Amino acid sequence: MKKTKLNLSRILLFIGIGISFSPIILYWFIHGDYERYIWIINGPFPFSSFGGGPFQLLMYVGLFILGVTLIAASLFINRKNS
Numbered sequence: 001m002k003k004t005k006l007n008l009s010r011i012l013l014f015i016g017i018g019i020s021f022s023p024i025i026l027y028w029f030i031h032g033d034y035e036r037y038i039w040i041i042n043g044p045f046p047f048s049s050f051g052g053g054p055f056q057l058l059m060y061v062g063l064f065i066l067g068v069t070l071i072a073a074s075l076f077i078n079r080k081n082s
Helices: 002-031 034-041 047-051 053-081
Strands: none
Touching (some): 002 053, 034 047, 047 053
8 A cells, every 4th residue: 555655646746746846838839929929819718828928827837836746745655755
């Protein structure tokens, strides 16, 4: 049982780190090339909202908070097993 919780802790940690860095990658993907940016914002919802600042801020902050929450859950599980 302890090994299973340790594996879950590691999985949550890696997913949390990945999600925490995803806003940087998403920003690069959206704004890295002008033609790609135009292609993205001409798509259906939610892609059409990627051109607006408030929607992007909400998306980036939401992803970062989700990542930090997963990292905190991982640390909580890891500390409880020790």
